[in-house]
Amino acid sequence: MEHSTAAVRNPKFWVPSLYLAQGLPFFAVMIVANQMLKSMGVPNDELNHWTGLIGFAWVFKPLWSPFLELASSKKLVVVSFQILGGLCLGGVALSLHTPFWFAAVLTMLGLVAISAATHDIACDGLYITSLDEKGQAQYAGWTGTFFNAGKFFTTGGLLLLAGHFEKSIGVVPAWTISYCILAAIMVTLGLYNSWALPLAKNATSDEHNAAAIARTLWQVIIEFFRKKGIWVSIIFIILFRAGEAQVQSIGPLFLREARHLGGLGLSTAEVGAVYGTVGTVAFVVGSIAGGYFTSWLSLKRAILWLILAVNLPNLAFYLLSVFQPSELSVIGVALSVEMFGYGFGFVGLILYMMQVVAPGKYQTAHYAFATGVMQLGFVLFKLFSGDIQLALGYRNFFVWVMICAVPVAVLSQLIPMAARPQEDEAEAEGQPAASSAG
Secondary structure: OHHHHHHOOOHHHOHHHHHHHHHHHHHHHHHHHHHHHHHOOOOHHHHHHHHHHHOHHHHHHHHHHHHHHHOOEHHHHHHHHHHHHHHHHHHHHHHOOOOOHHHHHHHHHHHHHHHHHHHHHHHHHHHHHHOOHHHHHHHHHHHHHHHHHHHHHHHHHHHHHHHHHHHHOOHHHHHHHHHHHHHHHHHHHHHHHHHHOOOOEOOOOOOOOHHHHHHHHHHHHHHHHHOOOHHHHHHHHHHHOHHHHHHHHHHHHHHHOOHHHOOOOOOHHHHHHHHHHHHHHHHHHHHHHHHHHHHHHOHHHHHHHHHHHHHHHHHHHHHHHHHOOOOHHHHHHHHHHHHHHHHHHHHHHHHHHHHHHOOOOOHHHHHHHHHHHHHHHHHHHHHHHHHHHHHHHHHHHHHHHHHOHHHHHHHHOOOOOOOOOOOOHHHHOOOOOOOOOO
């Protein structure tokens, strides 16, 4: 059994390194790259267009996820893509020194994203396969903690380092060093995990081939879109991210923007100090609190409060844009409030996908598709966030972001917050499905 393989080495030796390697490239592409491009003088609209398009790798990953079962083991896939991801991060650093640096950087960031998205599939599969239910529950908190440790390191420590070197040796060398460090860490994690991870062998049979997998994937897609109310659920998931995606994209750039242009004029290092450190801690605390709150109240009764928690703290950005404080402590408190609310409320979207969208015959696969829709919501609003900000200015942009919460708040009170009855084989044959509440 696979669990006996996991028992060879205590999960404490591999769960942290596994999920740290999941978080690092994601934040390096979706958040840190924006800061690098901002330092290189790329306008807000252009950089968000490109990093948003790159984010589609995480949207479409469910489409190739079944084919990873053709590898001999999940460990092989995980280690291979950790090392490949590290090499591509190194490619980002080298690309900064080419005459066509912008196109080269975007190409390498795209390869990092594809590699990271593929790694995510095998990473979660290895975790689920290698641990029994008790072990999965025991280490569930570790997965989120070390994934967010990747955010703490990239948006905190790495930005502090890049900011220091920007002042002393210049922008290009600073970001070359930063992405080389990321590359070295990812390759090191890959080598370490080649020793630490359980094998997590994939099943082999005559039916386990690309054609059979393609047929199953097609059936999974059909069943996903046959779910009752699925299009309403898709709209809800996308709208849930409307305000949050725009703030996560523009907020850090607003902190960097010159004060005469409506920003706060912080340095790269100062953004790292307030956004990646206290902000990340506030996010983690908020996530834990949001989980307990929803467990106590139930998703149906908690969902409106969770949506408000995600969006109301964006008022902090509006106030920052109005008063433009210079004290780093004041800015840090405001961002902590925003990040706490983001973490607290985002739990609602995760539970909605787990409890309302995913249940059914292909629960795991349909949850993966729901997370793809969730990422689609982020990417769509990220794509146009720069254009909206340039059109409205920072102050009015943050008003717009709060208005974006209204549609999803209203929709949350009109749609079911429990799994709908599923059509079974009896119904497919013409017999009515049993009715149930929900």
